[in-house]
Amino acid sequence: MRILIATDAWRPQVNGVVRSLESVAKALREQGAEVEFLTPQGFASVPLPTYSEIRLALASPKAVSNRLEGLDLDHIHIATEGPIGFAVRRCCLRARRSFTTSYHTRFPEYISARTWIPESLSYAVLRRFHNAGAGVMVSTASIANDLHGRGFQRLMHxxxxxxxxxxxxxxxxxxxxxxPIFLYAGRLAPEKNIEMFLKLDLPGSKVIAGDGPSRRALQAAFPQAHFLGAQSSEQLAVHYASSDVFVFPSRTDTFGMVLLEALASGLPVAALPVPGPLDVIGASGAGVLDQDLRAACLAALEIPREKARAHAMTYTWANSARQFLDNILLSKAGSRRMVPRPSF
Incomplete structure (x- = not known):
């Protein structure tokens, strides 16, 4: 099967979406699929307002159509709801071609936190975007149930x-x-709720790995914390394995790839009981979920590193790739009915 994945998130961005797409593509190829990417590379771009590190491709439907012309594809998957995603969606609809999408990021909450635009308006746009496809791939049950309640259809795990x-x-x-060393790794942005972690009265050291629009303000407000800046994947692996607790204060992530990376490194997790941590950590005992994040941090110190690692071993990219392929086959079965309330 030859698959095209269209994505607005791509290198040099370093985030969970990019890492997920690269990793699943590698696993898909190992399972015999051919994977091509349509990314912002080769298009002019402009910086995303309020977040200049991310650039938006100036990709018109005509330019995208020219890129797609001549490609012998079995399936198109649209990974993001940016200019690339919208242009590919339009091309597919005009050609009456089936496609799937995936929901990676809670953009309505992010946009609402930065602008005057209400979440309801953003969700209306996203609902129209995704419901035009043959299926929406979602990473967790919590997010699937939330989207189902907002009118999203044909949800797939x-x-x-x-x-x-x-x-x-x-x-x-x-x-x-x-x-003890309490580590946060990820984007430094308002929606990540990092200030909540930095305000906690904790023993030992707080380490912040990552960069983003909030770094300068956070560093000025919390000079006792150790800000490392952007880190390579190899450096992150060392920081995870050398820390004592991974702290995840976000309330808006759909999954949280960093949770799995920390757990695989033998690092217990302290997080809020919200979508993402509830699905990844759950009742595994590999982390502590509590609205009192300080209590969660201190309790997580008691978790054996072996328990964290064992839970991470249940997540593999080979399984993820098989799910992806199964979803494509299901989407091609021709069912256009609304999927019942998600139970995965």
């Missing part, structure tokens, strides 16, 4: 995996920081 060799307790290195 597509979980994630983690590289257990790359993210491993064996990567631990010596550090002279006072212990």
């Amino acid at each position: 597509w979980s994630r995996g983690v590289d257990h060799n790359h993210f491993s307790p064996a990567k631990a290195a010596w550090t002279d920081l006072p212990r």
Whole structure:
């Protein structure tokens, strides 16, 4: 099967969407599929307002149609709701061609936090975008149930995996920081709720790995924390394995790839009981979910690293790729009825 994945999120961006797409593509190829990407590369671009690190491709439907022309494809999957995604969607609809989409990011909440645009308006746009396809791939049951309640149709389960060799307790290195070390890794932006973590009264050290529009303000407000800036994947693996608790204060993530990376590194998780952590951690005992994030951080110190690692081993990219392929086959079965309330 030859699959085209259209995505607005691509290198040099470093985030969970990019890592997920690259990893699942590798696993798909190992299972015999051919995977092509249509990305912003080769298009002019402009910076995303309020987040200049992300650039939006100036991709017209005509330019995208020219890129698609001549490609012998069995399926098109639209991964993101940006200019690339909208242009490919339009091309597919005009050609009466079936396609699937995936829901990676809670853009309505992010946009509402930064602008005057209400969540209801953004969700209306996204609902129209996704419901035009033959299926919407969603990573967790919590997000699927939320989207179902908002009128999204044909929801399909597509979980994630983690590289257990790359993210491993064996990567631990010596550090002279006072212990325990509480680590956050990810984008530094308002929607990530990092300030909640930094305000906690905790022993030891707080380490922040990552960059983003909030870094300068957070660094000025919390000079006692250790801000490392953007880190390579190899550096992140070392930080995970060398810390004592991974702190995930976000309330808006759809999954949280960093949760799996931390767990695979033997790092217990402290998080809020919200979608993402509820689905990934659940009742596994590999982390502590509590509205009192400080209590969760301190309790997570008691979790054996082996338990965190064992839970991460249940997530593989091979399984994720099989789910992806099964969803494509289901979408091609021709069912256009509304999927019942998600139960996965």
